[in-house]
Structures are given as C-alpha cells and as structure tokens.
Amino acid sequence: MAKNLKSIQRREREREELREQILDVAMSILTKEGYEAVTIRRIADEVEYTPGALYSYFGDKEEIIFALVVRASKKLNALFLSLEEALPHPLERLWATGRAYMRFAMEHPVEYDLMFIMSAPIQKMAECDFNETHTAFRLLRKTVEECMKQGFLPRADADAAAFAMWSFVHGSVSLMIRKRLAAIPEEKYDDVLQGAFNFLMNAMMPRHQEQPIITPSAPKVLAKKKIGKK
C-alpha cells in the first residue's frame, strides 16, 4: 500500500523531461523548417517514440503549439520585468521597453510569430486564462501613466496611449516577419525600423535621446561588415 514515493517522483520527473524534449524538438523544427514541417510523426521520430505516445504527454497538436507560446511568453516577460527593475525612470524605461520589444521580435521571429501573429494556438489561448500578455500590457500602461504624470507624455487615456505604442511596435515587426513590405528592400529593414521608431517617438516627446534598436555590436551587422571588407 505504501507506494514507493521515490520512484513515483522519478517517473514524474522523467515525464516532465520528455515533455520538455518534445517541446525542444517541436521548436527546433519550427525554427528551421517552418510550421508545415511541424508534424506529430516528425516530432515522434526525433524524440524516438511512436506518434501515439505523444498523446499521453499532450492532448493534441494545438496543445504542443500552445506550450511553445507559453515558453516564449515567459522569456519575453522576463525581459520586461528585468527592464522594470533596472530602469526606475519611466521615460527611459518606456524607450528601452520599445526597443527591447522590437529587438526581441527581429531576433526571435518564430517566437514572436507564435505569440502574436499565428492563428494556430488561439483556441487554447482563449480557453486557458493566459495572462502573460495581460501582465505585460499592464506594465506598459503603468509606465505610460508615470510618463504622463511626470510630464513626458501628453495626458490622455492611458489604455489608449499604451495600446497605440504597442500597436506601432507590433505592426512594424509583424509586417516584416510576415513579409508584407514589398515596397521596402530587405536590406533597409533595420534602417526603416529605426527611422520609424525615432520619428514616432520624436513626435510624442521632442526631447528624447535616440538610441539604436539593433546595435552595431549585434551579430548580424558585425558579420556583414566582416564579409564586406574582406
């Protein structure tokens, strides 16, 4: 009767490990080969199980995708929270948050797509009360409110203002990620992104300090320079 607690704990841990491995593999396939390549059989292959086995770890495919969304959201939220405590000055924090958001999207387009663009996981997102983006938005609104109180932003409905800023950053990166910018050549993406960000921020607060979104020390640019000069 007194079941061995150790072994049941270990089994639980092993289950959790396989669960994580499934997600690792799914994310890896998604990143390397795109959504249509993410297949139950393909994942099962790579974790060396049978397709049916996955169904004792996840209810269905959508649940796997949703788990990837949760993962990505925690990553992004951690980033926001670190800025929250590192930058007490609200205006500075607002800027930094905007830049960080865009940088995250450009450097992790697949994760961004999962969280904010894809339609695949929205069923599960509606079912579960998934409040990661909810808390992120509250953080942004709080920052906006502080900026307004301290005179850095024109006073207005904080919900509307926060939504406006979020809309801009989301709009710009999602147009790029989903390649809806035929009018702009791809090599100018970084510049236009930077220019648009500065244009809007300048309009809202004329006295800001412009800072690069994608810094010169970022991997991409460095790589290009090296190739170009040689």
Place this chain on the structure above:
Amino acid sequence: MAKNLKSIQRREREREELREQILDVAMSILTKEGYEAVTIRRIADEVEYTPGALYSYFGDKEEIIFALVVRASKKLNALFLSLEEALPHPLERLWATGRAYMRFAMEHPVEYDLMFIMSAPIQKMAECDFNETHTAFRLLRKTVEECMKQGFLPRADADAAAFAMWSFVHGSVSLMIRKRLAAIPEEKYDDVLQGAFNFLMNAMMPRHQEQPIITPSAPKVLAKKKIGKK
C-alpha cells in the same frame, strides 16, 4: 484549320466564370467557417464539380488563396484611389486614409487577414511581382511628403514616417483580428482603437480635427437598413 473563334471565346468566358465561382465559394467558406474549413473537396462540392476538376483552373490550393488576396487588394486599392482624387488636401487625405484603412480592416477582417497577416499565400506573393501593396505604400508616402512640405508634419525620412503610420494602423487592427488583446475587453475595442488613433495623431499634429473611425452611421448599419426596406 480556321477554328471557330466564337466558340473558343465562349469557352474562355465560361472558364472564367467557373474560376470566379470557385473563388466566390472559397471566400464564402473562409468567411463563414474559417481557414481550416476551406478544402478542395468542400469547394468542389459547392460548385458541383469533382476535386480533380479544380486543378485545371488553379495550379494548387495556394493559388486559390492567392487569388483571394488579389481580389481583396484590388478592393482596398480602389478605396485608396478614391480618397486620392476626392481629397486634394494632403493632411485631410492622410487622416481619411488612416481611418479608411482601419475601418476596412474592422469591417472585412477576413480579407484583411488574407492580405496582411496570413502566411498561407506568401509563397505565391513572393513569386508573382504583386505590387498592389507596393502602389498603396507609394500613395501613402506621397501624401506624407506633401504633408511635410506644407508643414503639417515634422520633416523626416518619408519612407520611415509612412512606414511608422502604416505600422500603427496595421498593428492595432491585427492585434484585434488575431485576438491578442486579453487586456482589453472586446466591447471596448472600438473606443480604444479610436483613442489610440487620436492620441498618436494628436502627438504628430497637435491641431487636427478628430473624427470617428467607426461612425454610428457606418455602412454596416446602413446596409442593414436597406436590406430591411426591400
């Protein structure tokens, strides 16, 4: 040898009609039941043909989806062009274009999704030199340039400014269409949208005239009335 021109023309016309009918049916299913319901067999059923028959009208399913994108784009572009010639004043035109864009998206979310969010048709969009959005962007940039020249907007890179504005409107409507706004209750969507639009426009041009995006007398309501009268 001298083939009957009349009959070949008629056959051509009949082919074109079926092509259009296929697209009508596909769009109708997409609108009513969502993307996963749009199936070759389902379309074939509704046009009373066999699944294989559709393949002599479209190369593959993606080509059908892409044709829907083309249709929607023509509709939106016609809207932009009508504003272009109706409103010579650039600032007025800029405002009206922004509002029209948002209204179009909120009233035709499926069409908007096809054009600017979905990943399904992007392969074909890249292959064909599909320049509808390209010309729309040029129109916007021209308007922005005129606004700058006449002092309604701060002088800056027109590409960046136009992109900034497009990013904002796209971002706001696509967050709503893809239901990524857990933080905001659905019944407040219209208000927040309006508030955000005004906040941003106010910031860029302090002396503007606020106008509703979704008016109480919007086409939706009118259309319903008309149908009712008949």
Place this chain on the structure above:
DNA sequence: AAGTAAATTAAACAATGTTCAATTTTTATT
C-alpha cells in the same frame, strides 16, 4: 515470482492535397 499499473506500440481511421489514366463532352472536319 506473480500480479498490477503505467507506458508504449502497432495498426487502423477519416480527412487532406494532389495526380493521372480513363471516360465523357464538346468542337472541328469530312
């Protein structure tokens, strides 16, 4: 060692996009 519970498999199912030989329908020629 035996028995029980959990995990895993193997095989099947229905539905998907797509292809292609066979057949029907339409058009052109005699």
Place this chain on the structure above:
DNA sequence: AATAAAAATTGAACATTGTTTAATTTACTT
C-alpha cells in the same frame, strides 16, 4: 450526319496528416 480530334471531367488511387484504441511491453509493488 458521321467521325475524328481536342478539351473537360471524372474516379480512383497516393502519400500525408492528426488521432484513437486494442494489444503488448515495461516498470513497480507485494
């Protein structure tokens, strides 16, 4: 009007997909 040629359409098949379930293997408890 009959027949040959061409075009359009079908019907049946394929390979894949997500998912289910009875059977089997594995792990654990007694």
